[in-house]
Amino acid sequence: MSAVPGAVDVAVCQVRVAVGRAEENLARGAAAAEEAARRGARVVVLPELLRSGYVFGSAAEARGLAEPLDGPTVTTLADLARRHDLVVAAGLAERAGDGSLRNSAVLVDASGLRSVYRKVHLWDREGEFFVAGDRPPEVVETAVGRLALVICYDLEFPEWMRLAALAGADLVCAPTNWPGPRRHPGERPIEAVQVQAGAAANRMFVAACDRTGAERGVQWVAGSVVVGPDGYPLAEAVPGGGEQVLLARCRLAEARDKRTSARNDVHADRRPHLYAGLGGGPT
């Protein structure tokens, strides 16, 4: 059992990304992370597919923009993490050891690469470029608390958020590229509503870092949000806004207490033997 974590500032760095402009994208993300560190952040979340961009024209283009886990993204983030004593989460197009391409996220701290997560629920054309992951989010014990990674569309599967929470995550870091908008006027993006519900159902923190900048005709929600265990945003992007570095003070210890009344606990109150219908079946 680790020490109970204290309050930390968690940053989501909503930056512009342009497919194919790899070095520029990574530099933009790194600069935003530097700003977050200057403002006191200890945890920094960056978007999905930060360096490569998202809207690939072909599998060959995706492969050309992919990188291994000792490539420029992890090297750059590890340097940042070491210099500022940060925990950094970001997405990258991973060229894995077996040659497959993965839509991955990494967790890096001052000691280097701590965790790799490969997106399990693929959106739209992603299956043309990436092989889906087949492992649940891993919970990593860091200096600030227990963190887990998921990516974008994974957030829309409450099963996935629950598994991260049951594994002990205090904070789920979610690099995203939310295509959109699927928003009603005056309403939060529905993706953010799902983040709220995942946080509330599990009494944990969730930091979803979205992107901005149109890419080959695709607009983005630009709806980065950090939600607390009561399900309400602690920080959120102005809808339709541009680049933003948002900080939220998170008392991560609150995620260790799942009680909602003198007699209720959102995890203990589950009836798992009645949920068997959710698992098994086709792969």
Place this chain on the structure above:
Amino acid sequence: MSAVPGAVDVAVCQVRVAVGRAEENLARGAAAAEEAARRGARVVVLPELLRSGYVFGSAAEARGLAEPLDGPTVTTLADLARRHDLVVAAGLAERAGDGSLRNSAVLVDASGLRSVYRKVHLWDREGEFFVAGDRPPEVVETAVGRLALVICYDLEFPEWMRLAALAGADLVCAPTNWPGPRRHPGERPIEAVQVQAGAAANRMFVAACDRTGAERGVQWVAGSVVVGPDGYPLAEAVPGGGEQVLLARCRLAEARDKRTSARNDVHADRRPHLYAGLGGGPT
């Protein structure tokens, strides 16, 4: 396979309830259902524990206010359903055949009682009065579409909403008594946010009928809401408001289409063999 359902008006009748004033409570619910029918509703949802009230002082009081499935609640609702060709969902304190008390919901149509659901996830002191159910929501084929019942705190378990959806529910009817408020200024009740997420994650309709009227010092959220498959409210109570009959036009056929892009489907995209950790274990 039944015919694809058309558009119907679904009503949530947010009425005052006072523990122990059984006949008055039932009459108030019936009057609201009559109003909904006059305004064109085909589906009417009433609160949890409509006739008995909620804040029992003792197990003996709960038992005294409970009733069998051929008692006044079902008799009254079946008469309403027959006269107006309605489908009616409501909660009641059920005195079951085995003598146990259950926090139940019934679904009644012109042919009479169609389904009984016994609340599986009990809130706060409910365990002192009721035995928890141990069966998932049943999906009932009605004249307007496929309906399922859940009750209040059940809504906060995304597993439960998913199971109702996977069983084929077009519309989940949820009698509730949301104690509260756990609301931030300017925000929806978090319970309503969870209804939104459950609807969006499953591309189905959810109609949650809350109550109003303080009871033995307990205030209520009074946050009745009908949400469509995109996760946005089609009708919702003014927070902190009093009695209200809200109607929402629901094209229930939309719930049969789980696609969200040319290549995505919120149910087909699940990875059930990776969700085994959600089921099994202790009862």
